[in-house]
Amino acid sequence: MIKAFLLLGVLLGYYVDDPIYHTYSEVQEELDSLHRAYPEITLLDTIGFSQRYGTPIIAFKISDNAGVPEAEPRVMFDGVHHAEEVLGLETIMSTIKDILERYSEGDTLIKKFVDELEIWFLPVLNPDGHNIVMGLAPDSTVRDTGWRKNARDNNLNGILDLDADGVDPNRNYDFNWSMGGDSIPSHYFYRGPYPFSEGETQAMKYLCERERFCALVNYHSPSYSIGEIVYYPWRWTTHIPALPPDFYVIDEVAGDMAAHIVNDSHSGHYLKTIGEAEVGNARNWQYGKLGIIALTIEICSRRCQVPPEEVPDITARNREGIYWLLSRALRSSLLLTVKDTFTDRPLSVQALVLEIDTIDTIPPPRETDPRTGSLARLLLPGTYTLELRKEGYITRRIQFDITEDDLTRIDAYLVPESPPEPLVPYPVPSSGEVRVVLDLDEVSHVKADVYDIAGRRVRKLLDGDLGPGYAIVRWDGKDDMGEDAGSGVFFIRFRIRDRKKVAKTVRVKR
Numbered sequence: 001m002i003k004a005f006l007l008l009g010v011l012l013g014y015y016v017d018d019p020i021y022h023t024y025s026e027v028q029e030e031l032d033s034l035h036r037a038y039p040e041i042t043l044l045d046t047i048g049f050s051q052r053y054g055t056p057i058i059a060f061k062i063s064d065n066a067g068v069p070e071a072e073p074r075v076m077f078d079g080v081h082h083a084e085e086v087l088g089l090e091t092i093m094s095t096i097k098d099i100l101e102r103y104s105e106g107d108t109l110i111k112k113f114v115d116e117l118e119i120w121f122l123p124v125l126n127p128d129g130h131n132i133v134m135g136l137a138p139d140s141t142v143r144d145t146g147w148r149k150n151a152r153d154n155n156l157n158g159i160l161d162l163d164a165d166g167v168d169p170n171r172n173y174d175f176n177w178s179m180g181g182d183s184i185p186s187h188y189f190y191r192g193p194y195p196f197s198e199g200e201t202q203a204m205k206y207l208c209e210r211e212r213f214c215a216l217v218n219y220h221s222p223s224y225s226i227g228e229i230v231y232y233p234w235r236w237t238t239h240i241p242a243l244p245p246d247f248y249v250i251d252e253v254a255g256d257m258a259a260h261i262v263n264d265s266h267s268g269h270y271l272k273t274i275g276e277a278e279v280g281n282a283r284n285w286q287y288g289k290l291g292i293i294a295l296t297i298e299i300c301s302r303r304c305q306v307p308p309e310e311v312p313d314i315t316a317r318n319r320e321g322i323y324w325l326l327s328r329a330l331r332s333s334l335l336l337t338v339k340d341t342f343t344d345r346p347l348s349v350q351a352l353v354l355e356i357d358t359i360d361t362i363p364p365p366r367e368t369d370p371r372t373g374s375l376a377r378l379l380l381p382g383t384y385t386l387e388l389r390k391e392g393y394i395t396r397r398i399q400f401d402i403t404e405d406d407l408t409r410i411d412a413y414l415v416p417e418s419p420p421e422p423l424v425p426y427p428v429p430s431s432g433e434v435r436v437v438l439d440l441d442e443v444s445h446v447k448a449d450v451y452d453i454a455g456r457r458v459r460k461l462l463d464g465d466l467g468p469g470y471a472i473v474r475w476d477g478k479d480d481m482g483e484d485a486g487s488g489v490f491f492i493r494f495r496i497r498d499r500k501k502v503a504k505t506v507r508v509k510r
């Protein structure tokens, strides 16, 4: 039956039936084989499941050490919120292949992107809708190459009814949700029964909250509206202020990105346009709740699907925009990491740039990633003041400069309000590193040695000057030969100037 419809499609001349256009299963297979070909620098990540059919929604990461989150700026590109707007998907798939090929050829710009950034792609947010466009819905033969929504069973009849079903995923986000879209289920812009009611938008929420991108692009194409536009947040006419706090940097990023994408007629480039805030779309939520510089790009001048021979040129021109944004994330930006000064653990803290943010602005203060302690943020060149806040820690301010051509890296440590007691090893017992805090009121000569219970010296730790202030002495559990000292009771003997002190610790096997 599906074959018959595909044949009919070809006879009717559906552009998307040309092999250059991906089906969702082709997307899955291609990403899987690319991951197997480049296992070190790619990661396939199922971030959620579609609302109706439980289809896995797949994100693809490209970065050195792709398997672990690192303290690097993260940028994301997603496609197919709207099922029929397939040019974002094609731009993303061709860009993934271009990056991986050029990386293996040793291209220095691409290598820099892969080494210094975490690049995320989400080719199809709405796979059920996309399957309807392609005539591949799992339990139905219905096809609509102009389908926009997902496949939610609005009337609960168990049948895929294109007259009644589906939610517009790009009206389902929890930011001014009730102001946008439509409340009538059969409508083209149906916003869903409540914010984040859909598996598709929940997947996006999960990915964005976890990865805290500094910038991202939601790709669309014009179904009714005009194309070749870069929308950015926002004009909020019923709110004061109407412009967002990051307006100047967002406006610059949107304009520069647009200027790097040549238009279809090759007579100029894409244009930036400020977007409306009164709609619960992805861009407004991504910026309004998480502070991500989120853009929406309407690919193509006329429509969502174009003759197959036009696809490579459109995707290549949009790829220049992607590479421009990746370069932008590595200059005129801040890359912050925050750790606990004693434990060295990454911390999730509120990081305010006081020249731009207050505690009650929208978006709320950005937070560092608990896994890495990191946060990246695009800024305009200038001098800024960072304020780092976390309950139980002493608030810290750091002044920093942002320059046109560089990424400004700040490795900050926060001091807990009640620091560990000096000269008491922690943790006890320990299976890894043992640390001892010293609180020195002046520069002091410190000697530290580890002894076992029989009084034999196991390890010489330190013989030098420290302070003033807090200092941390660390023992990794090894002896002077670099061998594991084993488990049991150990003593760390300190000599601080003329004062002697012994600290007892216990090591256990993992």
Ligand SMILES: [Zn+2]
Pocket (backbone or CB within 6 Å): 081, 082, 085, 170, 220, 221
């Ligand atoms: Zn769209």
